Amino acid sequence: MIAVQNVAGTKVAVLGLGRSGRATVRALQQGGATVVVWDDGVPARVQAEADGLEVRDLSKSRSWDGVTMLVTSPGIPHLYPQPHPAIAAAWAAGVPVDNDIGLFFRSFATPDWDSFDNQPKVVTVTGSNGKSTTSALIHYILAESGRPAQLAGNIGRGVLDIEPARDGEVVVLELSSYQTDLARALTPDLAVFTNLSPDHLDRHGGLGGYFAAKRRLFAEGGPDRAVIGVDEDEGRYLANQLSEGPGDDRVIQVSSGAKLEGAAWAVFARKGFLAEWRKGRQVASVDLRGIKGLPGAHNHQNACAAWAVARSLGLGPKAIEAAMQSYPGLPHRSQRIAEANGVAYVNDSKATNVDSAVKALQAFQKIRWICGGLEKEGGLGPLVPHLGSVVKAYVIGREAAGFARQLPGIETEICTTMERAVGRAVAEAQAGETVLLAPAAASFDQYDNFEQRGDDFVAQVRARIS
Structure with missing residues (x-):
């Protein structure tokens, strides 16, 4: 634990109680600060109270009495598309805003x-x-x-x-x-x-x-x-x-x-x-x-x-x-998870945007491509010039049909679920091909995060080739 310096005897507010927020609370306490906290999620606030922390609604002006600094978690908007109400309240109170990196x-x-x-x-x-x-x-x-x-x-x-x-x-x-x-x-x-x-x-x-x-x-x-x-x-x-x-x-x-x-x-x-x-x-x-x-x-x-x-x-x-x-590589990033009957299986669930998916498509030949999810701003146009190695696309996600319509010139199959996409890809793949998960989209329409999506892909593959 890195004890935060120059905070002894002060009162510091922490906004967001995820992984970094909880670590920030402990580091501030180790540095001698009194910490008050807020999280938009009720379970996190309940847990904070159980841990003996003072929970304050930091969007209220009266919550800033005696507070010398606000430390916010990185996932919380501080300017665009609009500042979180607690950050706007800190500005109004003249309280400096920082994060754990600072x-x-x-x-x-x-x-x-x-x-x-x-x-x-x-x-x-x-x-x-x-x-x-x-x-x-x-x-x-x-x-x-x-x-x-x-x-x-x-x-x-x-x-x-x-x-x-x-x-x-x-x-x-x-x-x-x-x-x-x-x-x-x-x-x-x-x-x-x-x-x-x-x-x-x-x-x-x-x-x-x-x-x-x-x-x-x-x-x-x-x-x-x-x-x-x-x-x-x-x-x-x-x-x-x-x-x-x-x-x-x-x-x-x-x-x-x-x-x-x-x-x-x-x-x-x-x-x-x-x-x-x-x-x-x-x-x-x-x-x-x-x-x-x-x-x-x-x-x-x-x-x-x-x-x-x-x-x-x-x-x-x-x-x-x-x-x-x-070097073994990282999970969910061009991760070669298996090979069976001459077919390689690669988990690149971290390819959450078009550019990273393009790079994944350029890395392999003869690809059976599992793609789709929550589409990001800008559309899929930049992908189109890089589909030459794709034998077939198996599209997942709640908007799979709309995603597939943006992939001209290649065979596509609307699968919606990972289970069906992997099942179809495994059944059709031939020796020398790669079954590649590189979604070119966020995971939040079906999963909590890209890791969960990648884990599902891995589980579905192993269930079929083991």
Whole structure:
């Protein structure tokens, strides 16, 4: 647990009592604060009272007497499409609003660090797609190389729930735009930007606001080194903004597909081969094609970003490559769950938007594609040019028929449920094909989250091939 600093003797309000909210309450209490809480869900409030916490309706002006700060959970809107009533009330009362990320960065360093031989470091990873895989891969490489490391943020544990830093430790944080947008303190040692595609536009007032939320980690965070994916204009803009010129190796450019020989320091992948270039010459190369935990060009971009971070932290190419070879992959992200009768089964339930689904479709040949769910803003048009490898689509979700109508030129079957979609795909799949769950949609029409959707896919597959 990271005890929040400089809150002893104060009263702090916490809005939202999910995973991060509960950890925030404990960290504030450990720092000596008195905590009052609110959650829009009745069960969470009942549990808070049972735990001895004071529950206040923070939308009421009288609730702010004596409160010095509001800490809000990342899933709660603080500006667009409209601020939560409690946040608006905090503004009216003149109470500063922060989140657990801001508390972490102001509390992580302690006087104990004075006795360390090697100062701990914080690596942050943000972007639209690949954040989780990149973060987990960095953590895995460090652990396999014997470097003490912790993984937290938008993956695994809440940032305030991790252990205090050890000598020379690296903390790897996956940070979403929801987390970077509001944090009052952002001071990573290394920061990674993977890529950008339209997502969460209602929450950020459009694509510009979405990018601005992620850009804060670099423009205001001031990392010592930045690893920037430059396959989109936003990444190229950000790399240019952070660099002092062609020889500035504080910015490591990363690409999946483009040769970046002109950058002072670059890591790129082309045709399945990773190459690291420094000062105009190649210094390392790795064949990524046989690494089962990192299939497809999108995962090769993740590998390049993780490679760049590991090299920045002083790891050698052989150690990094060895760790990558054994990397098992993350659940629900291009996760190869089974192979039977020459058919591979891949769970990419995390492909919740069109861009991530496109990357999944590009990673495999002869695909029996399970797709559909709660469609996101913008429609499915960008998917259409990438359907060439799809043998047949099995569409799930409450609006399966409408989803299927947006997939011209391929055979589709309206299945609605995962059970029927998997059953039909397993029955029809032939050797050499891949049954791929890459929904290109949110899960909330049928499931609580994408993990539950992926677990259902895995269970349905195993029930039929075991």
